Amino acid sequence: MLIAFSLLAVFVLGVFALMYYYPTATAQAFAKAASQLDAQEVLKRIVRHTGDPPNWANISEVRDFGLADATGMLDPRKIMALASVGDTSDVLQCIINPGPQQQSIDPKAYERILRSLFGNEWDRYDIELRIRPALNIKIWNESNTVHLIVDPPGVYRYDLSVVYYHQSPVSPQFMSSRGYTDKNGFASVVVPGEFLFAFAHVRGATLRGLNCTYGYPQQYGGIPQRAVIMMPLTEVHFATWRRWTDRRPESLVTSYAKTVADAGEVTYVVELWVFKR
Secondary structure (H helix, E strand, C coil): CHHHHHHHHHHHHHHHHHHHHHHHHHHHHHHHHHHHHHHHHHHHHHHHCCCECCCCCCHHHCCECCCECCCCCECHHHHHHHHHHCEECCCCCCCCCCCCCCCCCCHHHHHHHHHHHHHHHHHHEEEEEEEEECCEEEEEEECCEEEEEEECCCCCEEEEEEEEECCCCCCCEEEEEEEECCCCCEEEEECCCEEEEEEEEEECCCCEEEEEEECCCCCCCCCCCCHHHCCCCCCEEEEHHHHCCCCCCCCCEEEEEEEEEEECCEEEEEEEEEEEC
16 A cells, blocks of 8 residues: 555656656747747848848948848948948958948947847847858968968869069069969969069859958059958957947847858858847
């Protein structure tokens, strides 16, 4: 009799434990799945949507937040606009035209951005974006030989344009070289004169990028002006939580998503964190 009662008690306690555990575990699983879906769907919308106005170039004028251009690619002007109000690496690797000038942001723009992404519950959310080139391309000159290395390592096709002085320091010359890096992403090209400037366009199977370097810092004389260089080639950081705090907030739910997208001739890695209070 005592044994039977003990077994019944264990069974009843087990049932109560399962009744408590499964709803809790299920709720946690749903919350986690929902938070992951939020970030993925929000990021998809940001990178594929032009926003309103569709050709905005100042974050303070945004009514609906999106980073795409009319073709569905990332818009370099919008990345520059984010760089002008967010945190950008101290040194831009190569900017021929003027780089992003730091600007203030209209505080009401944060509400419009969040409302366009989350609707009427916008004030429960914040987002953080980090945008960086998928390829880290380094170019340098050594004894009139231009070296190129790409990270992550691999075989890449490159197009290298070089401006140099052949004999006269008055009339710059132009040369181009096309080829493939070795498996470590490395290549070298000999320059037949005094090196001035080099511009490299690199393509992999799915990723592409560009960068340039100067023989003399910021020496533009005789250098082709290419608008495509007018974009940040290092990390851009933008966060709406800066409207009320100077550090990443503690939140009830944090979700994360990442994708790659092209902006002109540069492939960017775009990371998104969604904070829900």
